[in-house]
Amino acid sequence: MGKEVMLDCLGEACPVPLIKTENALKKLTIGDLLIVHIDHSCAMKNVPEWARKEGHNVEIEEVDDGEWEIFIEKAK
Amino acid sequence: MEKKVEKYDVIIIGGGAAGLTAGIYCGRARLKTLLIEKSLVGGLATYTNEIENYPGFPEGSTGLGLMELFHKQAKKFNVDFKLTDVKSVNLEGDVKTVETFRNKFEAKAVIVATGGKPRLTGAKGEEAFLYDKGISFCATCDAAANTGKTVLVVGSGDAAIEEGMFLTKFADKVIVSVLHDTGKMDCNEIAKAEALANPKMEFIWNSVAHEFFGEERLHTVVLKNLKTDQLIPVKVDSCFLFIGYLPNTDIFKGVLDMNKGGYLLTNEKMETNIEGIFACGDVRDKFLKQVATAVGDGAIAGYSAEKYIAESELFHNQIMQCDKPGIVYVWNAIDPKCREFLPLIEKYEAAYDGKVRITKVDIYKSAGIASRLGVSQVPSIVKIKDGKIEKIIRENICEEELAAAIEE
Ligand SMILES: Cc1cc2nc3c(=O)[nH]c(=O)nc-3n(C[C@H](O)[C@H](O)[C@H](O)COP(=O)(O)OP(=O)(O)OC[C@H]3O[C@@H](n4cnc5c(N)ncnc54)[C@H](O)[C@@H]3O)c2cc1C
Numbered sequence A: 001m002g003k004e005v006m007l008d009c010l011g012e013a014c015p016v017p018l019i020k021t022e023n024a025l026k027k028l029t030i031g032d033l034l035i036v037h038i039d040h041s042c043a044m045k046n047v048p049e050w051a052r053k054e055g056h057n058v059e060i061e062e063v064d065d066g067e068w069e070i071f072i073e074k075a076k
Numbered sequence B: 001m002e003k004k005v006e007k008y009d010v011i012i013i014g015g016g017a018a019g020l021t022a023g024i025y026c027g028r029a030r031l032k033t034l035l036i037e038k039s040l041v042g043g044l045a046t047y048t049n050e051i052e053n054y055p056g057f058p059e060g061s062t063g064l065g066l067m068e069l070f071h072k073q074a075k076k077f078n079v080d081f082k083l084t085d086v087k088s089v090n091l092e093g094d095v096k097t098v099e100t101f102r103n104k105f106e107a108k109a110v111i112v113a114t115g116g117k118p119r120l121t122g123a124k125g126e127e128a129f130l131y132d133k134g135i136s137f138c139a140t141c142d143a144a145a146n147t148g149k150t151v152l153v154v155g156s157g158d159a160a161i162e163e164g165m166f167l168t169k170f171a172d173k174v175i176v177s178v179l180h181d182t183g184k185m186d187c188n189e190i191a192k193a194e195a196l197a198n199p200k201m202e203f204i205w206n207s208v209a210h211e212f213f214g215e216e217r218l219h220t221v222v223l224k225n226l227k228t229d230q231l232i233p234v235k236v237d238s239c240f241l242f243i244g245y246l247p248n249t250d251i252f253k254g255v256l257d258m259n260k261g262g263y264l265l266t267n268e269k270m271e272t273n274i275e276g277i278f279a280c281g282d283v284r285d286k287f288l289k290q291v292a293t294a295v296g297d298g299a300i301a302g303y304s305a306e307k308y309i310a311e312s313e314l315f316h317n318q319i320m321q322c323d324k325p326g327i328v329y330v331w332n333a334i335d336p337k338c339r340e341f342l343p344l345i346e347k348y349e350a351a352y353d354g355k356v357r358i359t360k361v362d363i364y365k366s367a368g369i370a371s372r373l374g375v376s377q378v379p380s381i382v383k384i385k386d387g388k389i390e391k392i393i394r395e396n397i398c399e400e401e402l403a404a405a406i407e408e
Helices: A015-025 A041-052 B017-028 B041-045 B063-076 B157-167 B189-197 B290-321 B336-351 B368-373 B400-405
Strands: A004-008 A033-038 A056-065 A067-073 B004-013 B033-037 B081-084 B088-090 B096-099 B103-112 B116-118 B152-153 B173-177 B201-204 B208-214 B219-223 B233-234 B238-241 B245-247 B277-279 B326-331 B356-361 B380-385 B388-395
Touching: A004 A015, A015 A033, A015 A067, A033 A041, A041 A056, A041 A067, A041 B041, B004 B017, B004 B096, B004 B290, B017 B033, B017 B041, B017 B063, B017 B103, B017 B290, B017 B356, B033 B103, B041 B063, B152 B157, B157 B173, B157 B189, B157 B238, B173 B208, B189 B201, B208 B277, B219 B238, B277 B290, B290 B356, B290 B368, B326 B336, B326 B368, B326 B400, B336 B356, B336 B400, B356 B368, B380 B400, B388 B400
Parallel strands: A004 A033, B004 B033, B004 B103, B033 B081, B103 B277, B152 B173, B152 B238, B173 B201, B326 B356
Antiparallel strands: A033 A067, A056 A067, A056 B081, B088 B096, B096 B103, B116 B245, B208 B219, B219 B233, B326 B380, B380 B388
């Protein structure tokens, strides 16, 4: 099991969460888990989609109304 | 790693207007219901700032606001939500399976409500600028980031023109690339008149996207005039594509019947070609793709799934039981000849109480059980022994035949 890294994007609107996610993921190695914490719904439309397109495994938890944690398992 | 298996009555794939409505109906029917959504619950309707034609909201509503209410209502009826994408399905047979990257789910019925995704232009360079690098499909999401900027909108349908007008509240200039001749657009007349009168909007007629250029981010879209082949470079900060949608049906290819465009074929009960699999909303081949029609479809799909499950249970737990022999009388309540035999059937029901299980199946209410028994003609009598169909009597139904069948 790889390491787990939290990325706080609370209060950030598009395109900031996606840019931060891209940069954070670059620093991780295969098997690591990045957890992106967001509260702007716009990020729900592009962060998971982008990560899947890059080939990573993605699951999301709605932690509260309008607040989500996107779990990205780096796969390559 | 072995995947964890979880069991449900119904699994709904897709959490847009159609899936959420199906969820409300299934949840309210007390079915154990799971809805799987891969991104934001609410679907494509959350891409627009203004929904003015959904009844019940005379002042209009934002797409996101409206969908949040749908979501809340589905939660109220105890629908479980899982936010991940469905990778594969196995839809044949009585137990349907749906797999995500971590889990495997089993259900008696599956409702497909996967909707659509924005269509791309296919022009050179496009791929490089998707995902927040300058090409967007959601004005609501990216309007604020374009305050004071110049944007290009590709398309001239309702979505293109209405979203384009919304963008003029933020951007300095909204240039619209229209496929048609000067003054011709695909949108409704009201939107067209407003757009033509909007001082911040500019139109480039007879044009299509030809190539996208930029460094890290998009900075130029080259349009091509279809009549003259002239190339027109347009400097922009963002480009919004509204040139239609494609159905999310890749995982159903070769399994569910679809039209040439990949939209799923259903009947008016939202049944697909596979028993127990229903489809609703924009993913269907249908005339009008809107929130109001997605809601109608979702209600029907939820109701159909409920009926299908009830019927399956009756079929397996009562009709095809092995504990004692069974007689099934398949009839139609509106057919006089069928009604004639009813007293006779009821007489035997009383006489053999406890020894033979006699079930009456009215095809006027539903043809599902009859079709599972392979019976299309009424009246018919089906004899069940050891959980299997032993004999079907279609003709000469009379007291002697019936007595013989039971006594045998
Ligand atoms: C810009 C714009 C403006 C619009 N304006 C209006 C309007 O004013 N009035 C109106 O009535 N309609 C409008 N519409 C149309 C309306 O949004 C759609 O008709 C409606 O969203 C259809 O709902 P649906 O549930 O069928 O599909 P969708 O909303 O497309 O939902 C399908 C959902 O399924 C999910 N999904 C797909 N594949 C999978 C998978 N493999 N695993 C898990 N989840 C999956 C998707 O992520 C999506 O959330 C507009 C659409 C757009 C884009």
